Amino acid sequence: MPAARLYPIFTQLAGRAVLVVGGGSVAERKVAGLLDADAQVSIVAPDFTPQLSAWAENGRISLIFGKFNEDQLERQWLVIAATADPGVNAQVAAAAERRRLWANVVDDAALSSFQVPAVIDRAPLVVAVSTAGAAPVLARLVREAIERLLDPSLGALAALAERWRERIRGRFVDLGQRRRFLERLFRGRVAELVRRGQIAVAEASLAGELDGAPAAPAVGSVVLVGAGPGDAGLLTLKGLRALNEADVILHDSLVGPDVLALARRDAERIDVGKRAGAHSRSQDEIHALLLTQARAGKRVVRLKGGDPFVFGRGGEEIEFLHAHGIAYEVVPGVTAALACAAYAGIPLTHRSSAQSVRFVTAHCKASLDTLDWAALAAERQTLAVYMGVAGLERVRDRLVAHGRAATTPIALIENGSRTNQRVVIGDLANLPQVAREHAVVAPALLIVGEVAALGAQLHWFGSAPLTQAPPLARAA
Numbered sequence: 231m232p233a234a235r236l237y238p239i240f241t242q243l244a245g246r247a248v249l250v251v252g253g254g255s256v257a258e259r260k261v262a263g264l265l266d267a268d269a270q271v272s273i274v275a276p277d278f279t280p281q282l283s284a285w286a287e288n289g290r291i292s293l294i295f296g297k298f299n300e301d302q303l304e305r306q307w308l309v310i311a312a313t314a315d316p317g318v319n320a321q322v323a324a325a326a327e328r329r330r331l332w333a334n335v336v337d338d339a340a341l342s343s344f345q346v347p348a349v350i351d352r353a354p355l356v357v358a359v360s361t362a363g364a365a366p367v368l369a370r371l372v373r374e375a376i377e378r379l380l381d382p383s384l385g386a387l388a389a390l391a392e393r394w395r396e397r398i399r400g401r402f403v404d405l406g407q408r409r410r411f412l413e414r415l416f417r418g419r420v421a422e423l424v425r426r427g428q429i430a431v432a433e434a435s436l437a438g439e440l441d442g443a444p445a446a447p448a449v450g451s452v453v454l455v456g457a458g459p460g461d462a463g464l465l466t467l468k469g470l471r472a473l474n475e476a477d478v479i480l481h482d483s484l485v486g487p488d489v490l491a492l493a494r495r496d497a498e499r500i501d502v503g504k505r506a507g508a509h510s511r512s513q514d515e516i517h518a519l520l521l522t523q524a525r526a527g528k529r530v531v532r533l534k535g536g537d538p539f540v541f542g543r544g545g546e547e548i549e550f551l552h553a554h555g556i557a558y559e560v561v562p563g564v565t566a567a568l569a570c571a572a573y574a575g576i577p578l579t580h581r582s583s584a585q586s587v588r589f590v591t592a593h594c595k596a597s598l599d600t601l602d603w604a605a606l607a608a609e610r611q612t613l614a615v616y617m618g619v620a621g622l623e624r625v626r627d628r629l630v631a632h633g634r635a636a637t638t639p640i641a642l643i644e645n646g647s648r649t650n651q652r653v654v655i656g657d658l659a660n661l662p663q664v665a666r667e668h669a670v671v672a673p674a675l676l677i678v679g680e681v682a683a684l685g686a687q688l689h690w691f692g693s694a695p696l697t698q699a700p701p702l703a704r705a706a
């Protein structure tokens with residue numbers, strides 16, 4: 231017969247005595263949670279972890295050296311048994327039962343009269359997850375899923391609501407009205423300001439709304455989100471939350487289908503992708519689209535490959551939004567240089583050979599002409615060149631002309647972090663040749679510097695790096 235359903239409760243333990251039996255790392259985790267709740271913790275064991283001893287020295291907990299005995303349950307509100315000895319755990323559970331004291335035996339649902347749930351902590355907002363001990367691993371997976379959904383700023387939002395509770399109650403005596411006001415509060419501008427860390431502005435806005443100032447007209451907002459280079463796992467949690475809340479998503483062609491698949495099902499998706507040569511939409515058209523969507527009250531996500539502020543024209547977009555009074559947020563993404571280097575096993579800096587790294591763009595001839603080649607050719611640095619694959623010869627020629635050794639290792643990473651990633655390793659001298667030999671196509675990133683050679687041994691993702699033809703064959 232399945233065990234009876236548990237009745238969930240949250241307990242007020244501040245200043246109340248709680249006994250923990252056991253002095254190891256499991257006990258330590260339990261004590262940490264109890265201290266967060268300001269419980270008065272005593273702990274009994276023959277010996278204790280260094281952290282438990284340190285807490286005792288600071289006067290935060292009391293240690294009882296020795297064995298558990300039933301008298302120690304006197305005056306306790308709760309007891310937790312966290313020893314590795316099933317006999318002791320059973321003894322604690324039985325003694326607690328006789329005294330009608332709530333007892334938890336770690337990892338033993340049958341012996342426990344209460345259980346400690348997995349929690350998602352956005353205090354004062356706390357979400358607790360339990361499977362009544364049936365499947366703790368499942369509870370942990372559910373906890374992870376919820377953890378991803380809830381923005382960390384919800385704690386601050388709940389605290390704000392608590393501070394304003396009386397005033398809100400005074401203003402809206404009618405329960406229905408109050409509920410509608412609070413729902414707007416938790417979804418609207420105040421919540422957005424809290425998410426941006428602007429608590430004082432949020433409170434001022436809330437004060438205005440309570441004073442009967444007409445609620446600001448529903449204007450939308452724009453979140454610039456960096457989608458990362460391709461692997462959907464590289465999207466940030468914050469980016470994922472924005473995609474979950476979006477009404478409309480304007481994305482580049484560099485953004486892969488795996489990332490788009492994570493967005494809210496009914497969000498409208500608009501591909502504003504531009505490919506060199508075949509502009510499908512001008513930057514002005516994108517600006518205009520952002521503006522009309524936001525003014526229509528939509529929550530707009532502007533989803534960009536990599537990071538929005540690295541060669542992504544994100545700067546121009548927020549300048550435009552700023553000038554037009556549209557609220558915006560920016561969520562960074564993993565830029566191609568970081569992702570390509572990581573997924574090719576090429577550290578961008580290295581104590582022995584690269585003390586700095588530069589992100590450079592060389593998308594067309596004009597951008598090549600304005601670069602400071604003397605500085606780029608300096609030794610002991612890594613270059614990460616974002617570019618079309620057409621200009622490799624010119625990059626090689628200028629670096630060598632300005633003094634970078636022709637033997638400097640290079641790596642070209644095509645479709646970095648995607649399942650079809652290819653890495654080509656060579657040196658500056660033969661860069662255009664190896665690219666041609668292996669027909670490297672966009673999107674590809676060029677890494678120049680001693681570190682590039684490390685990819686030959688340290689690669690771990692996708693197929694093994696391709697190299698130039700052997701030196702002898704080349705010399706011939």
Ligand code: SAH
Binds near residue numbers: 538565566615645
């Ligand atoms: N904002 C983007 C860069 C846009 S510029 C970012 O932060 O990554 C476009 C250039 O980025 C491409 O020409 C290519 O050089 C590089 N790039 C983007 N994604 C890439 C990928 N998955 N693999 C290799 N290079 C990539």
